Amino acid sequence: MRVSVPLHAASVPTAGPGTVIGVADVVDRGANLLARVALRAGRPADVVLPRGERCLVRAWSPYVRMQPAVLTPGDSGEVLLGVRKGPSVRPGAGRSPAGRPRSSSGWVQVWSRAAGGDDWSLLDPHRALRVDDAAAGRLVLSAAGHMAAGPLAIHVGGGRRSPVSTLALRGMSMTLAPAGNAHGVPQVEVRPTADSGFTLLEALRLGRMAHAETVAAAWPDVPREEASALFDLAVGYLRCRQEDVEGVVTWQDQVSPTAGTSADRLAIEAWLARRTESRGAYRDALAQLGEERRPPVASAGLDLLGALLSRLPAGRRDARRTALEAFSPYIATARAGALTAYTAEDPSRPARAPRRNRRPGTDVVEFRMSEGQISPVLGGGTGFESAAHRALNPTQPMSGELMPADAVLIVTLEDADARWSLARWLVEAGIVTQVTVRNAHAFETPLAELREGLLADALQQWSRETPGGNRLRLTTDSRDQESVALVRGLERAMEVGAQGGE
Structure with missing residues (x-):
């Protein structure tokens, strides 16, 4: 006698109902294959098996690692293939993380090419991209369909990695995710969310x-x-x-x-x-x-x-x-992957050894990896139209060259996590309206737009609540006496806050 057993696959964030996310094999105690079925998001896969036969269900998916399950048809009902615990290595990645995940940062651009056209054109990241926080540890990028009639190229660089262009079809939703370390350098994987x-x-x-x-x-x-x-x-x-x-x-x-x-x-x-x-x-x-x-x-x-x-x-x-x-x-210059990916200065210029640490002089979206997570710089859940997302996505190259009239406050902080926390807090609290990455250790905000009283209170609170040793330093690129006096006043407020917490 045979009975039907429904198999439920582990959830894959952003996978639409019915999307095939993997395959399950059902074998008996003699390792004989009894059934092989496609696993669909949000829909159970029914397998018909001999009653009383003790079986092992093993699943493969390029999105998640699923825990094998043991079942005895007739004695148990539906089977849930949960996410397997262990190192965060995507199946088939071909490598394991080399020790503890390291912090890293980088940038991403999206290029489009008209159907039948020859030239790639850079899309405005603030219009072409959105962020979906539903997928933990993944930065989800979607180019608006009306903005790109032909294929797309997701160009990713920074963080001591060679810039790589990954091709995608128009309308595909793509993710950036940490993919372990290679030669001590944290890698980024570009792939569809679920397709x-x-x-x-x-x-x-x-x-x-x-x-x-x-x-x-x-x-x-x-x-x-x-x-x-x-x-x-x-x-x-x-x-x-x-x-x-x-x-x-x-x-x-x-x-x-x-x-x-x-x-x-x-x-x-x-x-x-x-x-x-x-x-x-x-x-x-x-x-x-x-x-x-x-x-x-x-x-x-x-x-x-x-x-x-x-x-x-x-x-x-x-x-x-x-x-x-x-x-x-x-x-x-091809890289391993299901989608065409190649090292390149930009999508039109494949190169075996493109310059690693050269940031493009065109618009980019900054991102940061830390402890196996990836997120847009100052990312929030309200999209790129929010101040938090505009903050570290400058429209100018990260050269720090500003017009003399555009005096800025420069916040230097060696600890990356503390610097990230402070910058995000200031923007999301509305204390500053714009933050720009200046270099690997500092960010800046226009002095003209500072809410001075709120910033002084915020720095006092931050100094009291943040563990010591962070070496926060405030400077300005302006020689104007009023600007210098403002920065010195903020420094004194911060010192008072630190003393108050002792």
Whole structure:
């Protein structure tokens, strides 16, 4: 006799109902596979198992680590696959944190490219990005759909890391999350918040073909109006990996002709033409790829292009080969991941060794990692339109060069956590209206906008309540006597506050 048992997957923040977030395997005591099912967000997966058979449920997901569960059908009801406790390593990351997570900081930009266009354009971060605090330890970025007609590039740098551009489709919600340490440098991972297509592409990248096929089996049941563009694209790449020519032809008939980017579609068309020995179609696809000169969004497409490039006759120098060689810089600088990612000065300039500590002279959004968490600098839950989010997202380079009339108060504090706490408190309390990162140890705020009495009281309170040894120092870049006197008065107020707490 067999009974049905519902499996509930661990919750994945921001995953929409029905999103395939992983795969569960059910095995018996002899390690024989009894069932393999796709796990969907917010929906149980029903498995039919022999009554009384003691089973082990093991789940894989690229978003969370799920705790294995033991069940005996008939004796137990539904099964919850909770989040597994332990080091915060995402499955398949291929590395473990090297000791305690280290503090680090960085910046992020979002670029867009018009459909069919050649040039990348930088989006205004205050309009293009939002922050969603629902996902602890993740900074969620969403570019407004009307602002980007084509693909996006999430460009991340700073913190002694090489700047990396990660490609995404328009409308995809992306996250930045800590990803352990490499050579003592905290790494940042850029990926979709939760998307069935990313689940499939990640299984494909890791060689989990059985899991990839299980995820893809859910694709035909998704209504076209609800289908993820990345899911559509991922199924096409799976069919190529399976060497399923008929499957690719069927896939082309089922998906929108605008699925993915033109480079993704052309890579799949070139693969199909080569397998069907259609020389004319193959030549046309290669020529169009040469004109495209932009990599596919999925790294599987970059793999296909690499294979096509390597199979061209050695020494051949016709227009098609010359055009295909435009992809060589992207292939040479590619980083591991389901989405195409490459080291670059900016999305249009892939480079093997871009300058690590050079901050762009254009608008960026600052973020900070500490103790396994990541957050926007002075981030709150009200979006980038709030003063807290405007505070450390300056529209000027972080050079400290201001007009002489723009006198500022400079707050220097070596302890990063204390500096972060103080700056955030001052902004959120409305005591200052703007804070700008000056360098690695200081932030600044315009003297003209200071609420002097409130700031003096705040510094007194902060000095009383904060443990000693923080070495807070106030200075100004102005030589105006009134400005200097104001700063000295604030310093005295802070000293009085510290003495009052002794």
